[in-house]
Amino acid sequence: DQQVKQNSPSLSVQEGRISILNCDYTNSMFDYFLWYKKYPAEGPTFLISISSIKDKNEDGRFTVFLNKSAKHLSLHIVPSQPGDSAVYFCAASSAGNNRKLIWGLGTSLAVNP
């Protein structure tokens, strides 16, 4: 049973517009959430994270929103650039699970020029 779900396998967005990637989780014990970005033939790269005590964290063009009551988080990229085209993974952890990262399946983002 997947505890972290990324229900959209792919997303296509026009350059300059907003990209919104979604992630849902089922385990209410998760208290830390991370987004990773992966280009083909490379390993995932840490992008941005958020603690459960916050509902928003921003880093440049990237913002992550957390809605604990809905067990939902989203990554907003604005404006989107062609170089953002990659697979984005959502991951979650809890102190009670020794901070083991639980991963989603990923969403492939294509930003079209």
Next chain:
Amino acid sequence: ETGVTQTPRHLVMGMTNKKSLKCEQHLGHNAMYWYKQSAKKPLELMFVYNFKEQTENNSVPSRFSPECPNSSHLFLHLHTLQPEDSALYLCASSQDRGSSRYGYTFGSGTRLTVV
């Protein structure tokens, strides 16, 4: 240079072969991880080493044998693999086991094909 270097990048091996994957990190981290990425599956954590000691083995078959001689190096020894073991094997590191919340640094992976 990502800080975590994996070799080889690609490996094709027969089911009776013995091979090893190597991972080296230059970040001064104390925790290292082996992950398996298969098509249409989430990243699967295989092994965790913290300060050179194995702290986690997620029911990985014995045909995969990890080795961590020091905090900078991690190996995955492979023998008598099956075709379903074909996958991308990723190494990662973090400051220590408990600081994974700050993100791991991943290597580029080894694409393994078992024939």
